[in-house]
Every structure is written in structure tokens, then in C-alpha cells.
Amino acid sequence: MTRPRFLPDNFTLTLIATVILASLLPASGQTAVAFGWVTNLAIALLFFLHGAKLSRQAIVAGAGHWRLHLLVFSLTFVLFPLLGLALKPLLSPLIGKDLYMGMLYLCALPATVQSAIAFTSLARGNIPAAICSAAASSLFGIFLTPLLVTLLLNVHGDGGSTVDAILKISVQLLLPFVAGQIARRWIGAWVGRNKSWLKFVDQGSILLVVYGAFSEAVNEGIWHQIPLWELGGLVVACCVLLGLVLVASTLLGKAFGFNQEDRITILFCGSKKSLATGVPMAQVLFAGATMGVLILPLMLFHQIQLMVCAALAQRYAKRPESIPEMMGQVDP
Template sequence: MARPKFLPDNFTLMLVGTVIIASVLPCKGEAAVAFNWITNIAIGLLFFLHGAKLSREAIVAGATHWRLHAVVLLSTFVMFPVLGFALKPLLSPLVTPALYTGVLFLCALPSTVQSSIAFTSMAKGNVPAAVCSASASSLLGIFITPALVSVMLVNHAAGSGSAWHTVGNIVLQLLVPFVAGQLLRPVIGKWLDRNRGVIKFVDQGSILLVVYSAFSEAVNEGLWHHIPPLALGGLVVVNAVLLAVALGLTALASKRLGFSREDRITIIFCGSKKSLAAGIPMAKVIFASHAGAVVLPLMLFHQIQLMVCAALAQRWGARDMSRERHAAASRNAAAPAAARR
């Protein structure tokens, strides 16, 4: 039996369960130190496998569509930060300052890869361009996100004495494993293509480890005493408004710029989404022990964007199939008339 599209997926339920476990049984003392090492190793392995999985042919196939990629990157790294600050007077009273710090961090993150491509394909968009845009966003985010955070949250990036120090940490923990995986793709790429479950296991497992570690540290510092229930409800509103505005602006801009329907779909899905897989490891590197409250907006935004974009992709995909059936029926009806003439 298929899961209703507006119910959380299994991974989201695991995320919620991890937060509950960390809230009740947080990791402390020497166990926390050991857990932190394990988490760092898992993050490195995650980016290593993503580097090995990324096909150079797929990047080359979509790389020529530079106008589309420029719009997606501007949406991801310019539009979102501007929205984060522009909407702050309206939305920040709904949440705590710590949670809005997480919202601004969310605005600085790269786009997703897997779900952007999946939704673009489902809605009959330009899939090769989506592969290229989403992959480029993820890779560039390793450099752009810490630089944006250093500008947007100059007093909040705990553990990062300067933008260069943060970039150095990101490069060491994320980019180096990514490049190593890309270099070893000729050796292990085919094996990974046959065993995609390995990447999914490491992907989800590393995120759960980071979430448990981050929330354990935050709970030990009194996280839930500083976030009232009303602020969590306000966070839902903040994320929903942010996503709605981003979807509307990407749709409007792509139409005004004269892109085809397929390209507009790609721009909307790649330019309006944010990566949980990249964001949670980056939060751990950038914010150190203060990552717990920072990742809450991202976790919630992740679920909202999946539900909304799944509904849009299904609707647009069904509309496209309806057009194709109508066109086929028209051709079939016209064929006998042409034969009689």
C-alpha cells in the first residue's frame, strides 16, 4: 500500500526519533568525544561516496546550458539570503533568535541533488540540466556557504574564528574526501552504481549521527528550555513562507526570462530547495557545539519542501501526460480522415 504523499517518509520519522533519543539520552563526557570522532569519519565517508558517485558525463551533458545554471545558482546563493534578511522583520518575532539564526543558515546552503533531480524527472523537466545544476550547487556550496555564513552570521559561527578558518575546515572535512572519491570513481564507480543502497545507508546514517551528536550537545546546554512550543509552531510558518516565496519567484523569473517549460521546471525545483545532506555536516563544522538549534529549521524545511514539491511534480507530470494523450488522440482521429481523402 502506497504511503499518502503528505505523510512523513521513513527517514523523516528516523530523524524525529533521533531527536527524541538525544533529548532523553544525550551523549556525554568521553562517550561524546568518541561519538564526535565517529561522526566526523562518517561525514568524510559520505562526501567520499558522493564524489565517487558523481558522473562526469552527466555534468558535461548539462554544462552548456549556462543561462539556466546561472539562474539556479543566483536563486540558491543570492535570492535566499536576500529573502532571509528581507523577511526578518515580519518572521523573526515568530521564533527565537537562535532558530532564526538557523533560518539564515538554511538560506546560505546549496540545493539538493537527489530530490531535485527526482522531482524534475517526475514533472517532465530538463533532467540533464538538473543533474548539472544541482551537482554544481552542491560542490560550490562547500566554498560559498561558509563565506555567506561569515557575512550573514558574523557573531554566531561558533568555533570558526574567521571565514578562511571555516573554509579550511570545510575543505579538509568535505572537499578533500569528495575529490578523493571523484579521483577513484574509475575504480569504484561501477560498484557503487550497482550498490546504490551503500550510498543511501551512509548518507542517512551519517546524517542521523550528526543530528544525534548535535542535539546531544544542545540538550546538555539546555536547548529545550530556551525554545518554547509556540516558537516551533512559528518555525513552521517561517519555513512555509520562505518556500512559498522562493517557489513563486523562481517560477516568475524563469517565465519572464523566456525559458521553455522543461527548463522552468528545472529552475523551480533546483532553485527553491536546500540540502539536508550537505547542510547538517556543514552546520557541525561551522557552528561546532551550537549546531542543535541551527539545524532545526533545516530539518523542518526539508520535510516541507519534500511534501510540497512532490505534490507539484505529480501534478505537473500528470498534466504533461494528459497533453501527450490528447495529442495522440488527435493524431489518431485525424489519420482516418486523411486516409479517406
């Protein structure tokens, strides 16, 4: 019997369990210090494997679709932040100052890679363009997100400046990614054969960061700082933000004359925010209890976007095939 798509998947349940574990048994003292080192190594391994998995040929294949990429980047790095600022009169009293800052951090993040491509594929969108757009968003986010965080939250990271934050993120995230790209010629085939279990590196590193962040936050009394009604308001806030971006993505895709396959790619690449990138970046840009509060909106938004986009992808997948799709299946 298959699990209904509206129910959380195993990783979502594990993520919830990790937050509960950190709430009941938080790491502290020297244990927390050692745990931080292990977490940093896991993050480096995560981005190294991302570099080894990502095909340069696939990126080149979709790189020429610049109008689509420009619209996706505008949705990710312009519309999201503008909506975050515009919704302040509604969100700030609804969820409180700290969670609202978490919403702004969410708005500053790049798009996902895996889920955006997976949903585009399921919905029969433009897959090469999705690969290029999502990958480029993730890479550009290493530089753009610290700048947006500085503008939106007036936060400069541990180094005291935006440049220091970018350099720190580049060393911790971009350098392992580049190393993975270089090593791809030797380990790319092995990574491709073993991607079914290497996904646990992705998930495991996220769980480590979440546990560490919430352990430190719990030690500082996070659950005593956030009332239950604010958590309920956060669910509403995430749904409103996602709904606005989905509607805007659909309308703009039609207004600029993109075909159905491209509009699907714009929808799924332009409406996503990356948990896999956002949590490690928060590890660099923020610290202590603040980080636990700031990533809470991201964690919730991530689960909502997965469930909503899974339903949308299934709906698109059931549509009749277009003429270009049918012609693409005929041998010349």
C-alpha cells in the same frame, strides 16, 4: 497499500525519532567525544561516495545551459539570503533570535542533489541540466556558504576567519569528494550496482550528526530555551520562505523565456536547501547548543520542501507531453 505522499517517509520518521532519542538519552563526556570521531568518519565516507557516484559525463552534458544555471545559483545564493534578511521584522519576533539565525543559516546553504534531480525526473524536466546545476551548487556551496554565513550571521567558524572555515570544510568535505571522483574509475560500477543500500550511508551520517548535535544541545538545555509557540512560528516561517521562493522561481522562469522542461528544473533546483550538506557544514562552522538550534529550521524546512515538491512533481508528471518530449521518443 502505498503510503500517501503527504505523510512523512521512513527517513523523516527516523529523523524525528533521533531527535527524541537525543532528548531522552543524550551522549555526554567521553562517549560524546568518541561519537564525534565516528561522525566525522561517516561524513568523510558520505562525501567520498558522492564523488564516486557523480558521473562527469552527466555534468558535462548539462554544463552548457549557463542561463539556467545562473538563475538557479541566483535563487540559491542571492534570493534566499535576501529574503532571509527582508523577513527579519516578521521572523525575529515570531521565532526568536536563535531560530532566526537558523533561518539565515538555511538561506546560506547550497541546493540538494538527490531530491532535486529525483523531482525533476518525476516531473519530466531537463534532467541533464538538473544534474549539473544541483551538483555545481553543492560544490560551490563549500566555498560560498562560509562567506554567506560570515555576512549574514557574523560567524567565522572555529578557525576565527572565513578562510579558515573554508579550508576546514574543504578538508572534511571536498577532499573526500575529490578522492571519490578519482576512485570512480575503479569503484564507480560497484557503487552504481549497490546504490540502493549505499543510501543508508547518506541517511546514517545525517542521523549521526543530528544525534550528536542535539545531544550536546540537550545537555545545554535547548528545549528549555525554545518555547512551544516559537516552534509553531518556525513551521509558519519555513512555509512562507518556501512559498515565496517557489513563486519567484516560477515567475522568473517564465520571464526569462525558458521552456516548460527548463522551468521545472529551475523550480526544483532553485527552491531546495540541502540537509545532507548543511548538517555536516554546521558541524564544522558551529558547536555546542548553538548548532542544535541552528539546524532545527533546516531539518523542518527539509521535510516541508520534500512534501510540497513531491506534490508539485506529481502534478507536473500528469501534464500532456510536449512536442519536444514526443519527438525525443521517436527513433531517427
